[in-house]
Amino acid sequence: MIILIEEKKMINEIILNQGIQLIDVHSTDDLNDADRATLIEKYALTNEILDYADDENERARFEYDELNDTYLIVYNVQNENNQTPDMSQRVLPVSFAIKGQQLFLFTNDATHYLKDYLLSAKNHLKIEAQKEIWEFIFNTLDQISSDYSDQISEADVQRNHIQALIKKHHSSENQILELADLEDLTTYLNTAINGNLTVIKQLDLISSGNVQDLHLSKTAREHLHDSLIEIEQIKNQVDLTSDIIDRISNTYNNILNNRTNTTMKVLTIYTIVLSIPTIVSGFYGMNMKLPVADQGWSWVFSLIITVVIILIILWDLHRRDSL
Known part of the structure; x- marks a missing residue:
């Protein structure tokens, strides 16, 4: 066909x-x-x-x-x-x-x-x-x-x-x-x-x-x-x-x-704050004489120092309008 x-x-x-x-x-x-x-x-x-x-x-x-x-x-x-x-x-x-x-x-x-x-x-x-x-x-x-x-x-x-x-x-x-x-x-x-x-x-x-x-x-x-x-x-x-x-x-x-800058700022603040416990515990982990290091409540003392330093840093950042 x-x-x-x-x-x-x-x-x-x-x-x-x-x-x-x-x-x-x-x-x-x-x-x-x-x-x-x-x-x-x-x-x-x-x-x-x-x-x-x-x-x-x-x-x-x-x-x-x-x-x-x-x-x-x-x-x-x-x-x-x-x-x-x-x-x-x-x-x-x-x-x-x-x-x-x-x-x-x-x-x-x-x-x-x-x-x-x-x-x-x-x-x-x-x-x-x-x-x-x-x-x-x-x-x-x-x-x-x-x-x-x-x-x-x-x-x-x-x-x-x-x-x-x-x-x-x-x-x-x-x-x-x-x-x-x-x-x-x-x-x-x-x-x-x-x-x-x-x-x-x-x-x-x-x-x-x-x-x-x-x-x-x-x-x-x-x-x-x-x-x-x-x-x-x-x-x-x-x-x-x-x-x-x-x-x-x-x-x-x-x-x-602006979002990127805000994220970087937050990460920077977290980095600073989280580095404080490492620094304080690092000192008390050293093989040298430190104040109240031989006391039973020295770990509480180290925590108090850590919190105080963190609060001071946060206050300073707030004062500078960085938070």
């Missing part, structure tokens, strides 16, 4: 609305030669655009290829698997290319959920806004920003939990590791959001008329301005979260250092 397995297409064409076409380029690994040839020959994309889109370490950027009239946006988004242990993989770049009325989306398995954002965009856009391809992009960028806000809120919940344990003196090595993970996470989120903010600012700048090649409607420019305000608020949010986590980490280190 022959079993036919339908091969999943990597490049799919989807009609968004009003003649706007989404070219969904979903790759598990790097773009292969056949896919590159298709994108170059059929859709007239350049190798430079594809190199940017295919680089998993590409920083957030906005580019315009004047010769081919193609816009490229590289944007940082969150990994769909937000529980991945590798913090550097929590944030990944995706690429949008705009050529005429065609919108190209380059994603992998961890970021392919953005296609759903684009498909659902028309549910959030007014009828007149659905005619403009940039409105679909701005709406998707807004949803990406909302994802960051949710992730930061989750980090705040974890941070509050750790902070409560520290206040209750239930801190342990687990809290140290969790704080370290939160510090790493907020660092990557901060870097990603700053990169995205730079892209939005570039778009806002060129849409103001300094670059004549990007023509946005009044509605689209207002939408872009709202997106800029939102991502600036998220940047402030992640900055605040990161600063608080750093302060908690420093406080935790101070608490641990």
Whole structure:
């Protein structure tokens, strides 16, 4: 019996609305030669655009290829698997290319959920806004920003939990590791959001008329301005979260250092106190004449001396605020 397995297409064409076409380029690994040839020959994309889109370490950027009239946006988004242990993989770049009325989306398995954002965009856009391809992009960028806000809120919940344990003196090595993970996470989120903010600012700048090649409607420019305000608020949010986590980490280190100092102080006091009986009994164990050493109650005398010396030492430590 022959079993036919339908091969999943990597490049799919989807009609968004009003003649706007989404070219969904979903790759598990790097773009292969056949896919590159298709994108170059059929859709007239350049190798430079594809190199940017295919680089998993590409920083957030906005580019315009004047010769081919193609816009490229590289944007940082969150990994769909937000529980991945590798913090550097929590944030990944995706690429949008705009050529005429065609919108190209380059994603992998961890970021392919953005296609759903684009498909659902028309549910959030007014009828007149659905005619403009940039409105679909701005709406998707807004949803990406909302994802960051949710992730930061989750980090705040974890941070509050750790902070409560520290206040209750239930801190342990687990809290140290969790704080370290939160510090790493907020660092990557901060870097990603700053990169995205730079892209939005570039778009806002060129849409103001300094670059004549990007023509946005009044509605689209207002939408872009709202997106800029939102991502600036998220940047402030992640900055605040990161600063608080750093302060908690420093406080935790101070608490641990203070506990260590207290432990060492107690051990030192015990060492001093316990050394007194050894010293006194050592004297009376020597083969030499000592006061009342030949009396039957001399051992009581040695105990009295020991207790007196211990009390004097404890009094002196208390006087120096060392207890």
